[in-house]
Amino acid sequence: MLIGGVPGNKVSLIIVPIVAAAGLTIPKSSTRAITSPSGTADSMEVLAPVAFNPNELNEIVSKENACIIWGGALETAPADNILIEIERPLHMDPVGLMIPSILTKKLSLGVKKLVLDIPVGEGTKFPTPANGKQFAYLFKEIAANVGIEAECALTLAHQPIGHAVGPAIEAREALNLLMDYSAGPNSLVEKSTDLAGIILEMSGKAQKGMGQSLAKDILRSGKAYEKMKRIIDAQGGNPDIKSDEIELGPYMKEFFAAKEGYIVEVNNSIINQIAKTAGCPSSKSSGVEIIKKQGAKVKEGDIVFRIYSHSQSKLRKAEKIYNSTGGPIRLGGMIIERI
Numbered sequence: 001m002l003i004g005g006v007p008g009n010k011v012s013l014i015i016v017p018i019v020a021a022a023g024l025t026i027p028k029s030s031t032r033a034i035t036s037p038s039g040t041a042d043s044m045e046v047l048a049p050v051a052f053n054p055n056e057l058n059e060i061v062s063k064e065n066a067c068i069i070w071g072g073a074l075e076t077a078p079a080d081n082i083l084i085e086i087e088r089p090l091h092m093d094p095v096g097l098m099i100p101s102i103l104t105k106k107l108s109l110g111v112k113k114l115v116l117d118i119p120v121g122e123g124t125k126f127p128t129p130a131n132g133k134q135f136a137y138l139f140k141e142i143a144a145n146v147g148i149e150a151e152c153a154l155t156l157a158h159q160p161i162g163h164a165v166g167p168a169i170e171a172r173e174a175l176n177l178l179m180d181y182s183a184g185p186n187s188l189v190e191k192s193t194d195l196a197g198i199i200l201e202m203s204g205k206a207q208k209g210m211g212q213s214l215a216k217d218i219l220r221s222g223k224a225y226e227k228m229k230r231i232i233d234a235q236g237g238n239p240d241i242k243s244d245e246i247e248l249g250p251y252m253k254e255f256f257a258a259k260e261g262y263i264v265e266v267n268n269s270i271i272n273q274i275a276k277t278a279g280c281p282s283s284k285s286s287g288v289e290i291i292k293k294q295g296a297k298v299k300e301g302d303i304v305f306r307i308y309s310h311s312q313s314k315l316r317k318a319e320k321i322y323n324s325t326g327g328p329i330r331l332g333g334m335i336i337e338r339i
Helices: 012-021 040-047 054-064 078-090 095-108 129-145 167-179 186-202 211-221 223-234 268-278 312-325
Strands: 026-030 066-070 113-120 149-156 251-256 261-266 287-290 303-309 329-332
Touching: 012 026, 012 040, 012 066, 012 167, 012 186, 012 211, 012 223, 026 040, 040 066, 040 167, 054 066, 054 223, 066 223, 095 129, 113 129, 113 186, 129 149, 149 186, 167 186, 167 223, 167 287, 186 211, 211 223, 251 312, 268 287, 268 303, 268 312, 303 312
Parallel strands: 026 066, 113 149
Antiparallel strands: 251 303, 261 329, 287 303
């Protein structure tokens, strides 16, 4: 389970097929995006339908021991659905409502073990590790009280996961990795297999400390991709879809480095703002691509960022935000300070 707000956090599209390929049952229900440009359900919907009634869901899970669906269609937590519809236009996801929102949906699916990803960093719901730890202990305590064994993982969130932000472009990046382990990107590989590894250890499929290694083996072998194809097929999508068949917005703008240097910061909040202005998440084909991330060396004139949109006017508005903020990518040299 993921706590949203971090751009590009498409890890469930990798975790679910890894865990299911290991022989475990993993019914993944997700919300649509509330504060981020794309939720797991938004990205999965590019590959297959995500709205099912309880009977249809039972059939999918009994067939493939996994699913990636939109929980709102099940009406198992109707009060939560109402609250989410209030939160979304306000761009709010209050911490006080997160725990009941997560647990009610998991309880309705019969979940007994749960791993919660808690992104920590500036611009997230938990700016410091101390904030994240406090929430993790509270979550574990309440989960235990309702019969769910939970482990929480505080994860780095100083920049997007992978390079793609937006429903279609995130689905494309996830599918690329499932099809070819060497395609990366490294941040998506590491976070996905780390979290999948915890689930494998909790279930007894891997010894403590060996879960990530098993998760990487499953991903590298192609078994996770084959399982994802079967999940897509069971949910009514095209199991043979290739990443280059996923269409992105027809209107595109590239941005270039104004000087030579190193990327010293990638600002999540500016990326979220640009992606939403371009049309995310309602427009599946809109999104952004971060070409160069923190630590990368760039030369003057190198492409560092792209915006895709379904609308020329929305692209212009997104471009205006990029220019007025100086963009989400900050360049620096090797000198920290001159004294």
